[in-house]
Amino acid sequence: MSNQADEHLTTDQAARFLGVRADTVRAMKTAGHLVVVGKGAHGANLFARRDVEAVKLRRGRPRVPAQQGELPSLEDLTCDQCRSLRQRVKAAEEREEAALQRAQAAEERAQRALAALTAAVG
Numbered sequence: 001m002s003n004q005a006d007e008h009l010t011t012d013q014a015a016r017f018l019g020v021r022a023d024t025v026r027a028m029k030t031a032g033h034l035v036v037v038g039k040g041a042h043g044a045n046l047f048a049r050r051d052v053e054a055v056k057l058r059r060g061r062p063r064v065p066a067q068q069g070e071l072p073s074l075e076d077l078t079c080d081q082c083r084s085l086r087q088r089v090k091a092a093e094e095r096e097e098a099a100l101q102r103a104q105a106a107e108e109r110a111q112r113a114l115a116a117l118t119a120a121v122g
Contacts, residue, residue, distance in 0.1 A: 006049070007048065007049050007050075008037065008038060008040070008046040008047065008048060008049060009046065009047050009048075009049055009052050010040055010044045010045065010046060010047075011025050011026065011044065011045050011047075014034070014047050014052045017052055017053075017056065018052065018055065018056055018059065025047075028055065029045070029047075033055055034047050034051055034052065034055060035047070035048070035051060037051075
């Protein structure tokens with residue numbers, strides 16, 4: 001029979017379990033990856049063991065590394081990954097699209113200039 005102490009972990013215990021620093025556990029709490037379920041002695045935050053185990057499972061999933069200079073697609077990003085990475089991917093896609101449009105416009109201008117030059121010489 002499990003007691004309540006076995007069902008909850010302090011910040012330091014969660015950090016040791018996850019193999020991270022206590023500051024990282026606090027950041028996970030702030031980001032919403034971990035939820036405080038109670039207070040322990042001296043007001044220490046307590047986390048549900050099952051929540052900490054779920055975070056460990058998510059963190060332990062193998063990730064396919066992107067090729068150098070290549071960002072993963074938005075669909076490849078999982079919910080536990082950083083929101084700023086999604087924003088960087090979107091911004092990179094927007095920059096790529098803008099560069100493509102500029103290149104197409106320059107090509108059209110060059111074709112018009114060549115046609116005008118051909119007509120003038122011709």
